[in-house]
Amino acid sequence: MTMLISERTHPGRIAYALPPCDVPMHTLPDFAKRAAPAALPELSELDVVRHYTALSRRNFGIDNGMYPLGSCTMKYNPKLHEEIMRIPGLAHVHPEQPVRSIQGMLALLVALEHDLAQITGMDAITLQPAAGAHGEYTGLMLIRAYHEHKHEHRTHVIVPDSSHGTNPASAMLAGYEVITIPSDPNGLVNTEALRRVVGPHTAALMLTNPNTLGLFEKDIVEIADIVHSAGGMLYYDGANSNAILGIARPGDMGFDVVHLNVHKTMSTPHGGGGPGAGPVGVKEALIPFLPNPRIQYTDGQYTLYDNPQSIGKVKAYLGNIGVLIRAFAYIRSYGPQLRNVSEHAVLHANYLKTRLSPFFDVPVEGICKHEFVLSAKTIKQQTGVRALDIAKRLLDYGFHPPTMYFPTNIEECLMIEPTETESLETLDAFADALIRIVEEAHAEPDLVVRAPHTTPVKRLDEATAARKPVLHCHCGVD
Ligand SMILES: *Cc1c(COP(=O)(O)O)cnc(C)c1O
Helix, strand or coil: CCCHHHHHCCCCCCCCCCCCCCCCCCCHHHCCCCCCCCCCCCCCCCHHHHHHHHHHHHHHHCCCCCCEECCCCCCCCCCCHHHHHHHHHHCCCCCCHHHHHHHHHHHHHHHHHHHHHHHHCCHHHHHHHHHHHHCCCCCCCHHHHHHHHHCCCCEEEEECCCCCCHHHHHHHCCCCCCEEEECCCCCCCHHHHHHHHCCCEEEEEEEEEECCCCCCCCCCCHHHHHHCCCCCCCEEEEEEHHHCCCCHHHHHHCCCCEEEEEEHCCCCCCCCCCCCCCCEEEHHHHHHHHCCCCEEECCCCCECCCCCCCCCCCCCCCHHHHHHHHHHHHHHHHHHHHHHHHHHHHHHHHHHHHCCCCCCCHCCCCCCCCEEEEEEEEHHHHHHCEEEHHHHHHHHHHCCEEECCCCCCCCCCCEECCCCCHHHHHHHHHHHHHHHHHHHHCCHHHHHCCCCCCCCCCCCCCHHHHCCCCCCCCCCCC
């Protein structure tokens, strides 16, 4: 049975003792004191270390195995970038310090803005948004401010049905009506359907490229033309940039706004909800509306200033600085070789797709970008084993399951993004494991349907586990 740390408590036990105080003591004023001491667990240092080490071993993370989640790049983050973020001169800067004492930090942020503008092909960047979805919301507020400035009342935002769930959600939150357009049979935007819904009420089209099937929208220039000629703006969801770094730029494709998920693409451990950063890039026409404050360099120093037309602040201070420093370290350590990231990410995805295609249904044929989808439809018909069971069985082979049942328009879908950081041996081991599982599905379906067999907890009721987690489990493992 796994005990909670609060159950391991032994009154009076402590982790370390300080010598008696030899300087005058100040007591807190009464209003600041607790009525009763906090109910903190009392344990020795070794108890604490063992407790948390045991918990960490029961977890799956990128440091102990491959994490082939599609749609959400979950790659290994070089430890060097962690080190750089922890340099005391960066880590200990306080946002309330006088601006003249944080010149180095401001220089770094301006350099990062410049690098991200180059990578995306945009004219200016705001580093403030704290995540991808927050970047979407910020970008839509910029688009709204732009249209309002021109005294145009535009009410609709168009999203393809394959878009990431955050796109329609952000558009709703920003006060827009969401129009969904269907994909064509190849999984790309249906330009005819787009033409039918675009009009004087169109505020923007939000597009993820490469899309959630791992496909580059081949008609992207035509799509841009259709929306622009109706006076709408083009929003690029750049969370899938792992496929195009140093190769293609949203700005060159005609997009007006783009957000990047630097916590996915550029070196921040994420998952479990944060931290993140979703810098937003814009074309010139939107610069006056960017969040305040902006950083400028004049007369040999960096200062902060406010734009009068700005949409205002979207995050405290200048953004999630720790995440931004890691992104800067990432970009500068690759330098001109940044495109190698995407070349390898795409090569790895195609390698796996080719190895696995004979064993699954392949809903979208041909070359993919950084991710691809397989379907277990035929396997299910023949054996009763579902995509979910295959994903669970992967845990027994030491791999995190891929994304399942997304995009929703593909039956028994498994969506795989290997990322550039995995070695050929790991890619092969992953493919071997999946192929073994397909063989097991035919020979011994029960083994797969009841998987996982080796993890601390077995099949969970996932909805209940997410809403009412039982942290205190009786599962025979201490
Ligand atoms: C992850 C993701 C988002 C949302 O980003 P968050 O940082 O999780 O808010 C948006 N679009 C796509 C395509 C994504 O993969």
